[in-house]
Amino acid sequence: MASTRPVLDVRDLSKVYGAGETTVRALDGVSLQVERGAYLAIMGSSGSGKSTLMNILGCLDIPTHGRYLLDGVDVSRLTDSQLALVRNRLIGFVFQAFNLIPRTSAVANVELPLAYSGMRAAERRRRAMFALDVVGLADRAEHEPNQLSGGQQQRVAVARALVTEPALLLADEPTGNLDSHSTEEVLTVFDDLHAVGRTIVLITHEEEVGARADRLVKLFDGRVSSDVRQDHLGRHAA
Amino acid sequence: MNATEILRFALRGLSANKLRSVLTMLGILIGVAAVILLVAVGNGSAQAIADRISALGTNTLTVMSTSRGSSSGGGLSLKVAEALQDPVLAPDVRSVSPVVSTSATLTYEGSDHDVSSFVGTTPDWFGASNFPVGSGALFTADDEAQARRVVVIGQTVAEELFAGTDPVGLQVTVGGALFTIVGVLDEKSSSGFSDSNDTAVAPISAVRQVLAGYGALSSILVEARDSDLVDTAETEIATILDQKMPASSDGTTAYRIQNASQLLETQTETADTFTTLLGAVAAISLLVGGIGITNIMLVTVTERTREIGIRKALGAPRRVVLSQFLIEATLLSVIGGGLGVAAALIGSRFSIVGVQPVIVPSSVALSLGVSVLIGLFFGGLPAARAARLRPIDALRYE
Numbered sequence: 001m002a003s004t005r006p007v008l009d010v011r012d013l014s015k016v017y018g019a020g021e022t023t024v025r026a027l028d029g030v031s032l033q034v035e036r037g038a039y040l041a042i043m044g045s046s047g048s049g050k051s052t053l054m055n056i057l058g059c060l061d062i063p064t065h066g067r068y069l070l071d072g073v074d075v076s077r078l079t080d081s082q083l084a085l086v087r088n089r090l091i092g093f094v095f096q097a098f099n100l101i102p103r104t105s106a107v108a109n110v111e112l113p114l115a116y117s118g119m120r121a122a123e124r125r126r127r128a129m130f131a132l133d134v135v136g137l138a139d140r141a142e143h144e145p146n147q148l149s150g151g152q153q154q155r156v157a158v159a160r161a162l163v164t165e166p167a168l169l170l171a172d173e174p175t176g177n178l179d180s181h182s183t184e185e186v187l188t189v190f191d192d193l194h195a196v197g198r199t200i201v202l203i204t205h206e207e208e209v210g211a212r213a214d215r216l217v218k219l220f221d222g223r224v225s226s227d228v229r230q231d232h233l234g235r236h237a238a
Numbered sequence: 239m240n241a242t243e244i245l246r247f248a249l250r251g252l253s254a255n256k257l258r259s260v261l262t263m264l265g266i267l268i269g270v271a272a273v274i275l276l277v278a279v280g281n282g283s284a285q286a287i288a289d290r291i292s293a294l295g296t297n298t299l300t301v302m303s304t305s306r307g308s309s310s311g312g313g314l315s316l317k318v319a320e321a322l323q324d325p326v327l328a329p330d331v332r333s334v335s336p337v338v339s340t341s342a343t344l345t346y347e348g349s350d351h352d353v354s355s356f357v358g359t360t361p362d363w364f365g366a367s368n369f370p371v372g373s374g375a376l377f378t379a380d381d382e383a384q385a386r387r388v389v390v391i392g393q394t395v396a397e398e399l400f401a402g403t404d405p406v407g408l409q410v411t412v413g414g415a416l417f418t419i420v421g422v423l424d425e426k427s428s429s430g431f432s433d434s435n436d437t438a439v440a441p442i443s444a445v446r447q448v449l450a451g452y453g454a455l456s457s458i459l460v461e462a463r464d465s466d467l468v469d470t471a472e473t474e475i476a477t478i479l480d481q482k483m484p485a486s487s488d489g490t491t492a493y494r495i496q497n498a499s500q501l502l503e504t505q506t507e508t509a510d511t512f513t514t515l516l517g518a519v520a521a522i523s524l525l526v527g528g529i530g531i532t533n534i535m536l537v538t539v540t541e542r543t544r545e546i547g548i549r550k551a552l553g554a555p556r557r558v559v560l561s562q563f564l565i566e567a568t569l570l571s572v573i574g575g576g577l578g579v580a581a582a583l584i585g586s587r588f589s590i591v592g593v594q595p596v597i598v599p600s601s602v603a604l605s606l607g608v609s610v611l612i613g614l615f616f617g618g619l620p621a622a623r624a625a626r627l628r629p630i631d632a633l634r635y636e
Binding site for chain 1: 558
């Protein structure tokens with residue numbers, strides 16, 4: 001492990017919102033390394049800066065200070081179009097609110113990142129169907145988001161995130177809007193993806209979700225307050 | 239990502255929001271069609287006015303008496319009419335038709351019809367007033383000389399009294415006397431308030447005998463040799479009239495000459511004013527339509543800022559997002575505008591409040607151009623703004 005380059009390498013990252021008296025330091029010097037194949041959960045109370053961190057990790061937002069190397073590339077120096085490329089090729093993002101394109105079929109949603117990468121339609125469709133199969137929704141391919149349950153929508157979103165085979169799968173409270181049954185569905189998908197070697201970083205405020213990860217990072221007031229590795233004998237045995 | 243792929247994305251974007259797309263196009267359609275039709279109606283009524291006036295005959299002069307009633311000596315008489323037909327003093331006059339006009343009731347087999355203008359005149363009148371016969375024949379100079387009771391009726395009279403049958407040769411009762419119908423006039427476009435087809439024309443001698451009596455004439459219709467010579471003819475007959483009908487003691491002339499070409503000029507000016515007015519109305523409706531298009535485009539794109547955020551988060555380059563939204567805006571404006579032009583073209587085939595619209599080509603180009611530009615600008619601008627946002631800001635946008 002030590003020989004491989006970390007997928008994620010964050011050094012002294014800070015994010016400041018506002019100016020003057022209303023300044024809010026959402027992130028205050030966060031450093032974090034994530035190795036390939038890791039399953040990391042970030043926990044923290046509301047306002048601890050975990051969503052801000054996630055958005056920066058997903059290249060959706062830019063930090064005020066600090067360096068962020070994604071797969072060895074310093075993303076803070078990239079242009080807009082290069083960032084688009086990074087988001088498309090290196091990152092798969094799963095949102096709390098699913099963020100599927102409305103009135104568009106599940107398979108078309110999953111195809112979207114591939115279309116932006118310039119893949120041909122037939123190959124795109126094949127891969128999208130494969131990704132939907134991975135999350136167990138191949139039979140719902142032609143359904144539109146509003147015809148799917150919350151858990152199914154989130155699994156479509158996961159399929160969309162992993163269809164480009166990104167180096168990093170980021171999930172921002174993926175189970176935040178789901179009931180316990182749907183939560184289990186989605187977490188099972190994450191477990192399976194971890195088992196085949198994907199790097200996963202997820203944010204949660206639910207203890208039982210965080211407990212399934214290999215490594216648990218807790219944020220408090222924009223700083224890393226604890227970083228522990230967890231054993232999962234139970235899960236690996238299962 | 240190539241152009242056809244982006245086009246497919248735009249089409250999918252439009253079809254995914256059918257109702258909104260249809261409403262947007264409807265807004266543009268109504269804006270474009272309203273402007274084209276308004277201008278067409280204005281143009282059509284202006285043309286109708288010009289047509290009616292030229293149908294009256296542009297080379298005629300109408301002499302009327304200014305003194306009301308048949309005061310002895312003051313009014314127009316047959317003698318005055320004869321005096322105007324003077325090849326020496328008035329060489330540019332082709333024909334002179336004395337006219338007596340009265341209202342009368344025509345009765346045929348128990349049904350009757352009130353004719354608003356029962357005209358007594360000479361055969362020259364038909365040529366001068368541009369009123370050709372449709373079926374049958376006109377009465378002749380001989381009929382006039384013999385005071386034969388023959389009559390030529392207008393289309394309206396023919397329809398009212400003899401619906402379905404050919405009236406030529408039948409007899410109607412007018413003022414207690416029997417008149418034989420010898421012809422039916424051609425249909426003529428009506429000038430506004432009165433129906434010019436609701437008429438009957440008979441020899442002046444017969445009309446005076448039966449209906450009007452031997453008082454003053456209603457008017458004298460003078461036809462000039464050429465429409466260019468109308469003004470010359472007017473001067474010539476004015477000279478004769480000054481002798482025959484001297485001005486009264488207070489200096490007012492006893493007659494008045496109405497010049498059809500002057501009338502045409504006045505009416506054309508009126509029509510131009512009318513067109514300008516409608517143009518202003520059209521400009522305002524174009525503005526209002528434009529604001530409507532602006533509104534719906536802004537709402538559409540603003541509503542989709544979140545979608546733009548999602549697309550950017552998935553790695554869509556700014557160029558692709560912007561192209562997709564620009565193509566969507568273009569398709570909506572062009573299809574909406576095209577349908578608007580089609581709707582206006584179809585609408586212009588029907589007469590609107592009695593006016594046959596005539597399309598002005600420049601109004602089509604203008605309204606289509608303005609609508610498409612507004613659609614593109616206000617569809618493209620917010621899309622460009624949203625595409626420039628950081629994905630997270632676009633995603634948070636509510």
